Amino acid sequence: MRLFNSVNDYGAVAQALHWLTVILVALAWALGIFGDLLPKGAARQAGLAVHIYTGLALLVLVAARLTWRSVDASPALEVTELGPDGKVARVCRRDRELCALRAACRGAGCRNRAQFARGDAL
Numbered sequence: 859m860r861l862f863n864s865v866n867d868y869g870a871v872a873q874a875l876h877w878l879t880v881i882l883v884a885l886a887w888a889l890g891i892f893g894d895l896l897p898k899g900a901a902r903q904a905g906l907a908v909h910i911y912t913g914l915a916l917l918v919l920v921a922a923r924l925t926w927r928s929v930d931a932s933p934a935l936e937v938t939e940l941g942p943d944g945k946v947a948r949v950c951r952r953d954r955e956l957c958a959l960r961a962a963c964r965g966a967g968c969r970n971r972a973q974f975a976r977g978d979a980l
């Protein structure tokens with residue numbers, strides 16, 4: 859398995875940092891929400907400690923991810939017949955009632971909302 863990103867794919871390091879972030883966010887959230895269900899005393903204290911260290915580890919991970927990104931360029935944007943934003947635009951044309959996708963589309967550079975609402979190519 860490649861450590862570095864290629865033009866088409868993320869490498870092992872970027873993927874490992876990504877999934878570690880997912881696991882730590884889930885763990886911190888779960889312990890924040892459900893930590894009170896642990897028995898009072900040592901178990902609950904341990905739960906809170908893990909919660910806090912998980913959150914602090916996430917800060918370190920963010921720094922690691924930014925550092926890694928600065929030395930290992932991301933894969934190229936997928937080229938479609940609609941340009942680099944085409945993938946998002948095509949989904950938006952199919953399900954144009956979904957406001958969340960509409961917002962995503964705008965964020966991705968679909969500036970003309972009327973054109974987008976008609977489902978025209980962007």
Ligand code: HEM
Pocket residue numbers: 883886887889890891893906909910911912913914916
């Ligand atoms: C991504 C990181 C984090 C997430 C997702 C997260 C999430 C949460 C959630 C959902 C709660 C419960 C809030 C409530 O029930 O009102 C909570 C409580 C708490 N969090 Fe975090 N948190 C994170 C990081 C941190 C960090 C870094 C610290 C400390 C430096 C911290 C300290 C606390 C404390 C002291 C509580 C209250 C616990 C209690 O009442 O027993 N959290 N957190």
